[in-house]
Amino acid sequence: MDAVTRTIHAALLYEDGATLDSVVVVPLIGGCPPGQIRVATTFGGALAYDIYVLDDDEQYSSMPAYPYYATIPLTTEDLEKDF
Secondary structure: OEOOOOEEEEEEEOOOOOOEEEEEEEEOEOOEOOOEEEEEEEEOOEEEEEEEEOOOOOOOOOOOEEEEEEEEEOOHHHOOOOO
16 A cells, blocks of 8 residues: 555456456555446447456455456447346
8 A cells, every 4th residue: 555645556357366467556445445446448349347346345455356347338239228
């Protein structure tokens, strides 16, 4: 943790939950890492977000792990229809 900026490095993991995808710097919220991280990506050529969810918010280290959860497209044509 950087005491001056109140940030922490977070490990983003691929879908297998064990392989490191990348490391990002995120802000601490109330002294804790965020429960979810969204990273801009593409989905079928359109803009989207990859969602990573905190693995264990009770016992995080200096670099908490965020396994991949889902990809959310930003266009309504890519969303499932629930009609």
